[in-house]
Amino acid sequence: MRILVTGGAGFIGSEYVRMLLSGTGPELAPSAVTVLDKLTYSGNRANLDPVADDPRLRFVQGDICDAEVVDEVVAGHDVIVHFAAESHVDRSIHGAAPFVTTNVLGTQTLLDAALRHGTGRFVHVSTDEVYGSIDEGSWTEEWPLSPNSPYSASKAGSDLLALAYHRTHGMDVVITRCSNNYGPYQFPEKVIPLFVTNLLDGGTVPLYGDGGNVRDWLHVHDHCVGIALVQDKGRPGEVYHIGGGTELTNRELTQQLLDACGAGWDRVVPVADRKGHDRRYSLDISKISQELGYAPSIDLDRGLAETVRWYRENRAWWQPLKAGASVNPTA
Template sequence: MDKVLVTGGAGFIGSHFVKRILQADDVAQVTVLDALTYAGHTENLGEAFLNPKLTFVHGNIVDADLVDQLVQNHTAVVHFAAESHVDRSFSTAGTFLTTNVLGTQTLANAAMRHGVQRFVHVSTDEVYGPLLEGAATEDDPLRPTVPYAASKAASDLVALSYYRTYDVPVCVTRSSNNYGPRQHPEKIVPLFVTRLLRGQPVSLHDRGQHVRNWLHVEDNCAAIELVLRGGVPGEIYNIGGGTDMTSKELTGKLLRLCDADWDSVAYIPDRLSNDLRYALDWSKIADLGYEPVRDFEAGLAETVAWYQSHPDWWTPLTRNSAATCPRVNLDTAQEPQHV
């Protein structure tokens, strides 16, 4: 692979991937391009900055000149950079379309011009929309229900169009819900953990019956590396974690780990277009050798322990949450929540 450009490499999943790929003997250089929005922090890369292979560039994926300059010096692109919070997409859909769709097109266009050898576009199970039963395969139609998911579905199609039209070696990954250390506290696991650790209540939409599949971030990064190395250009790969549960079941586990009880939980009206259930069939990527190895119970306990021991990382983010996470639900008691 030689030289890898990672967009969004200072974000949650991206930073875990950067640390992983830096360990590869056949990777000579890793360049991170990140706009450092509210969810991206150089602190997420931490000790990775000690590695001489790593170069960091502060910039935006819609900056065509910058993107062109960077892509021409790399043999592979792994594209994490995206606006990713459902609630935010309700009030700032234009930003999501600009970053997720136009940004992807800008990268793919540069990859076409400079003949990159691999291009991995990282996406989400939310593009398939809700499934009341069964599990989505890579051949299923896209039925996104919210602006965030729609912008990711559109970006998937843009990326794949560059394979079909220009033969850019694009692969798309679609993962289920990730969890792990250094996730911004707008997402449900760190949101609930950081509130419970401060003795504050948490809120469950409806009766907490929304079902999600949970995937440790390190398992997702392992799968993405498999696709980077052995994925077939033009193909899509679902990445699941094998642990399905309702948000109420997840909350019960977090309460126990944070030494809290159900008196800390309030039930509130459901948010706009909150899909009841997502589910992925990930048998296709198993053919590349993927198998999730992180036990959910142990991984969740380790994640909670990380937040317990790193209040200096997440406390400033929670102080700024009112400014960075718009509340669009008419129920003023609702806390922002993304699953």
């Protein structure tokens, strides 16, 4: 089985590639894994260093919006697992165009190539943010989409395109929607690595609004295990939720990170709330659990402790990123 992973040098995509090649998740036994990544600011070849010597790995630097490159790379692959996306909400608020271009048009370019080459399965990786916000209960896969940020709107658009290719062309498309991810190799603009690296450097951390926004936290490895299960056995045309089962307010998360880094609330700086800040996310994971046997295996206490330790021990990875230096090779 030949697997193409778009965005495979990013945070979640690289975890998936490392899992596929090291055999630390569901046994999919790929004969070859191709990574297609543009290497924007959050893509990093170093994320693939643990498996860089595996002869099954091929890396292609390219843009999913480049139809010529995509057509060449897609040819000959049995499965596409599509992670590549612009994903930072704050960046989308300040400028939405790259999100629409990459997330919508890039996905359409990939779908067209997969259709043309008869790719066996297309796994589209999405987010719980497409649903908007929920005060009580949890979203099921049938919940109406109601995105509130340019980022989540662009992901909702790409979800609908993927499902349309299944319904129109009969393509074997499956979609996953996940809750907030954390773990090693996450670019330090997201809340957990931002807070941890700031605290390790003796700095302060920002807390939006009253800190009462609620998120469900999912370790990146558990997320990738769920994606592998969907890739292997998910039903065509279906959506599957992948969650961690641990909801925290941002204030509660901040307390845990302060404790893990040996810091106090004097290091927290209240800031104005984000525009259109969704109050609460919560996914119902009954479907993937009952159909595919998924269950998160890394509880938040263990996962946060291991994540803090990883950032403490891997300054050489994140310090250049925070300094604004490029870590991508030029040759």
